[in-house]
Amino acid sequence: MAISTESLKRTGFTAANRVYTGLRQLHSNHQAHAVLRSVESQRGPTDKHLLHRAEEYAREVLGSVRYAPWLQVYAAVSGAFKEGWIPDNYYGLVVDPLKSGEAAKVALVKSFTNRILDTEALPDLAYVIDGNYYGRDYRPIDEAHLVSILFAEDSRAIFKADNSYQGRAIRFMTPEDFPRRGEGPLPDGVFQAPIHQHDFFAQISPRSTATLRITTAREPDGKVAVRAAYLRVGRAEDDVVSSRSHVRVALDIRTGALADEGYLHDWRRIETHPDTGFRFAGQAVPRFDEAVRLCIALHASCPHMLCLGWDLCIDRDERVRIMEWNARYNDIKFSEATTGPCFRGLGWENLWRSVPA
Incomplete structure (x- = not known):
């Protein structure tokens, strides 16, 4: 029986996704084991009853013993086992994919955040979108106007690129960083005022x-x-x-x-x-x-x-x-x-x- 191209694609995608998920599990549990060793180096070995309870709970309630390592970390930190804990890898591999949805991706697009949240609590000053500069109201501005906005009240401004997180891709900028001739355009992102x-x-x-x-x-x-x-x-x-x-x-x-x-x-x-x-x-x-x-x-x-x-x-x-x-x-x-x-x-x-x- 002939196998359709679409069927092969689905099979390949499923296999690749299974491998990726397995690697994420391994990485997460490797991290959990390292944390557990660090906790125990200061407090001594974790009660074996708590470790076994974590394995049982992972298997019986969460569907797999693979979620036990983070439960064991939680037990070691708290000194007890508490029903209702969500292991870190269970959250990342089960809860987040099923419940966050496509809408959650926009949180990484920092140049778009204020369009969604629409709040003065964001210290946004200006944006870079496809090589062009925009003010906080998303109207185009030239470089001279950008500089006047960025450094009107502080000698530094912060630039955060879209799709960055955990403090990555943050740049502190000064008036000397402009004009940017020969440096190439900035990626899409947001300029923000420093928070004192x-x-x-x-x-x-x-x-x-x-x-x-x-x-x-x-x-x-x-x-x-x-x-x-x-x-x-x-x-x-x-x-x-x-x-x-x-x-x-x-x-x-x-x-x-x-x-x-x-x-x-x-x-x-x-x-x-x-x-x-x-x-x-x-x-x-x-x-x-x-x-x-x-x-x-x-x-x-x-x-x-x-x-x-x-x-x-x-x-x-x-x-x-x-x-x-x-x-x-x-x-x-x-x-x-x-x-x-x-x-x-x-x-x-x-x-x-x-x-x-």
């Missing part, structure tokens, strides 16, 4: 701007709620907060209070910032309630997306400023390990049953 952070954050890490991560999720009834939050700050040598060196501190989503302990990039616990000595216990993020209300309102305005990670900061004038929003595979593992289960009651644990074999 609130003194609260400057006490923790004065050089790089702190990031307040608030995670919102769409509830089964269609409403939006905050499900997790943490503070992410840099080290003394960082110009931009980087995942290779950051310090993270979980927050109480009701009050914005910092947890008593924070975590280094390798998941080792600390009670104070290693460079400034700032003690986390007893501290709370200023204007946290305003940040929460803003994130809920903005997510509610685009309910196509299941779960969003908002990166914000409170500036020195106590205004909530949005750095970026993350709709595709936004990080949940830190919040799950430290304050989770954060997503209980949303039905995510049953989504694997909808995944084609």
